Amino acid sequence: MIVLEKRPQPSRAWSMATPLVAVLATMFFGGLLFAALGKNPVEAIGTIFWEPLFGEYAFYYRPQLLVKGAPLVLIAIGLSLGFRAGIWNIGAEGQYIMGAIVGAGVGLAFYPMEAFYIFPLMVIAGAFGGWAWAMVPAFLKVRFGTNEILVSLMMVYVAEQLLASMSLGLLKNPEGFGFPGSRNLQSYASAHNAELIEGSGMHWGVVAALIAVIFAYVLLNRHMTGFHIRLTGEAPRAARFAGVKPARLILFCLGVSGALAGLAGLFEVSGPSGQISIDFNVGYGFTAIIVAFLGRLHPVGILLAGGLMALTYIGGEIAQGSLGLPAAAIQVFQGMLLFFLLALDLLTNYRIRAARKEVA
């Protein structure tokens, strides 16, 4: 018989290894899935992981990895701070939407004026929008002890309705013949988050994501607040004795994650996406949760995990186009990744043992 035995201490080795093992397991079982769908599994897996990086058109896909990965990393970094302290912001998607709406709103308010300060103002507004939206669950938790998981999640649906309303009403393009959607910020130079070097995929959102990684790393390792975050997550009682103020920590963690999600939304709406539209949000806020865990809630890990996730998206699209894999199969493939990661996480805290036969 096999039994699980709790480790006296979480295994560092397994903690580092599980993401890799999870990726390998996903490749294996994903391959089985693709084979069951009648596709060559080696070719499918190869297409997903190889084509975007080293394939014939990698010159186009590599920059796209940055475009796709940047919002994931930016949001996941914010979420990881809270997750480490046991503060669960599930509503990054809503904060992302609000950042985009408020940021784009500020930009569009200036239209058609051209000035250097418009984009910086939009950035501030975007961060503010996300922050303010995250403050709702934060405040309710601090004041009334509500569950931030539920509140932040529900706020996503409110934000989605607001997004639809904005696309059809207040922010609707007056020259759009009555169709929904705002003006395209890509054709408004002062508000356009253009590529910094053409063809590189590097836009301000990518820069912000990299800064966030460094910022989070320094915060967690060199700063008192970071210490409090880690302490609260690892030893809540000790944290209280150490003088951590839970309310302040909640406001900080939700605020930062909201602001970063808002920034991600702003950089997306002013750059790759270009406009506020009804279906502007495509799930970055939720996928970022996977990225945060896949990256072990560690800033560098998140950076890598964001890249990996972007790879499966872009590779998945290529596999759809060239091999005819259904979109649902790609989603299952991505889901497997989180599934295996969580399942294998068990090994960090437990070891598997063959139980000795007990003789009565």
Added chain:
Amino acid sequence: MKFTSILATAAIALGLATSAMAQDKTKVGFVYVGPVGDGGWTYEHNKGRLAVEEHFGDKVETVFVESVPEGPDAERVMTQMALEGADLIFTTSFGYMDPTINVAKKFPKVKFEHATGYKQAENVSVYSARFYEGRAVQGTIAGRMTKSNIVGYIGSYPIPEVIRGINSAFIHARKVNPDVQFKIVWAYTWFDPAKEADAAKVLIEQGADVILQHTDSTAPQAAAQAAGNVITFGQASDMSEYAPMPRVSSIIDNWAPYYIARTQAVMDGTWTSVSTWDGIGAGMVGIGEISDAVPAEVKAEALALKDALANGSYHAFTGPLKKQDGSDWLAEGETADDGTLAGMNFYVEGIEGDIPN
């Protein structure tokens, strides 16, 4: 080297490479907003794709990517198709408009066809169907069939396309039944079976015994079936699995003839950028079989209207018509121009409630 020029070089290189083999295969790409199994909008576009394959056999190769979000993802999928040598790309959702224009700029040799939008370019055509003609037929049947005089309408988004349909259905329902009222629920989705079912249930509870829908799933049909004496119409696809009751007829998008014609044009080198808006007459809008649940005289009336619309002797928006606020819109015998219809953002007189924004 600038990125666009890299792309252009790649495209030209590909162009040369493919034109060398072009004689044998034309590559046609399709970008879908939903899954091919949605039973509605995307399902019909995919049927169009399959028709292209069947018609041209070995002379074409088609590729598609489904469930592509509108925005940068769509742009990447289109770029990917263009890079991999597509000669013609159909982008089948309104939200793909700006991405299509962006990608088309980078690949001047590739032809693009964008459904339901209004931005054209040298290598971008737009096409859509006059679904409102089908709505006129539905409205007639709805007006005749309702006993409660309440017709429920599940709107997707309050955009001109949908508002046009509501107006057309309402005008023709009123024509045959002056007491009919429309109750409109906005689902804010094109495809979400759960939301659509909820909307249908709400409408049925409010007394509606006819449900019209501008959303793509069969959930409203299922809700109507469960409720019993409620009739529905298939949307985008025939949805004949719910015939003869609750589904009594349907509007079917038939993209196949257009897709085949445009592919042929690319093969012949005669492709030019056009704006196409076809209706029942050209076969782009089909009326699904009217089931036996509809009395013969109503069926005959509906079919007569369909024929009149098809041969152009009657326009679905013919005056006298007033706007909801009572102001004059069309004088006696006057018909609506395409510009007004394309951007329609008002209800006609008699519809209650406001268009949300």
